[in-house]
Amino acid sequence: MSDLAFTLPDPVILAIPAFVGLAALEILVARLRRHPAYELRDTAASLTMGLVNLVQAVLFSGLIWWSLQATHQWRLFDLPFTIWTWVALLFAEDLVYYWFHRLSHEHRIWWAAHVNHHSSQHYNLSTALRQHWTGNLVFTWALWLPLALVGFPPALIVFQKGISLVYQFWIHTEQIRRLPRWFEAVFNTPSHHRVHHATNPRYLDRNYAGIFIIWDKLFGSFAPEDDAEPCRYGIVKNLGSFNPLRIAFHEWVEIGRDLRRAASLKEALGYLFGPPGWQPGGSGVTSDVLRARWQADQAAVKTTAEKTAAE
Structure with a gap:
């Protein structure tokens, strides 16, 4: 193991006091605004998800570290440990995170691991801790x-x-509405991330950013928050449960049921790697289908309004 591994602190561990303090501040601000942000059972479920995620992260850390080291042996360039290397990595790692996050929404096998993070119908700092198992x-x-x-x-x-994980903690809040325009233009913010957690058709599968929102704007997945349409949180078919086991494994159970009734290898692969909601013959209701329906409804409303105005 490189000596460098022992010179870099764990940002998440260092940030724990800030996590606790910010959550306490959010609760206080929400109460003063008469907008309760927390539900005890929901928060307990999120904390449980976070604790088990921490345990599994420790269990897998050896494998992941070994894989990184083994891959590094075949490196294309010898990048020195400098501030410029870190700046380059800041953007490169964030681009990797964007595509990891996008794949986790667009392909069911990875959505099954990620869906629990979206399962809360509340949006507060404890939601950030509702991580995968x-x-x-x-x-x-x-x-x-x-x-x-x-x-x-x-x-x-x-x-x-x-x-990146530490940065993404603070954006899970409704208590911050908008930040300065220059900041909103470059960075992921509470406003952008509320869109990501929303189930409104216009917001579905948008704003995958980790730190920089520029990737969503570059790759066509950006949607701004519209104050005229408040975000509705959760998943398309909400669980109605605070049981951490159901939260963590419900989509895997559904995949198992679909695979048992698959009529061919092609169907089985569709259930695994197709978008969430995929069904044979195009009969499923995916995010793209929901968005297309919403866009059609919006166009119909606009056409009706124009006809009424013309009359």
């Missing part, structure tokens, strides 16, 4: 290996992943 089992961590192949030091990659 099964993502490492489906090799989501492998998407970061190319960074080691390029030549970024493995310890710096792990450190930057921690920085």
Whole structure:
């Protein structure tokens, strides 16, 4: 193991006091505004999800570290440990996170590991802790290996992943409405991330950013928050349960049921790697279908309004 691994602190561990303090502040502000942000059972479920996620992260840390080190042995460049290397990694790692996050929404096998993070119908700082239990089992961590192949030091990659997680904690709140326009234009913010957690058709599968919202704007997945349409949180078919086991595994159970009734290998692959909601013959209700229906309704309303105005 590189000595560098022992010189870089764990950003998440260092940030724990800030997590607690910010959550307490959010509760206070929400009460003063008479807008209760927390529900005890929901928060308890989120905390349980976070604790088990921490345990599984420790269990997989050896495998992930070994994989990064092994990949780094074949690196294309010897990138020195400098501030400029870290700045380059800041953007490179965030781009990797964007595509990891997008794949986790667009393909059911990875959505099954990620869906629990979206399962709360509340949106507060405890929601940030509602993390996966099964993502490492489906090799989501492998998407970061190319960074080691390029030549970024493995310890710096792990450190930057921690920085990203810490950054994303504070954007899980309704208490901050908008930040300065320049900040909203470049960075992921509470406004942008509320859109990501919303189930409104216009907001579905948008704003995958980690730190920089520029990736969503570059790759066509950005949607601004519209104050005229408040975000509705949760998933398309809400669970109605605070049981952490159901939260963590419900989509895997549904995948198992679909695979048992698959009539062919093609159908089985569709259930695994198609978008959430996919069904044979195009009969499923996916995010794209819901968005298309919403757009058609909006167009119909606009046409009716124009005809009425013309009369």
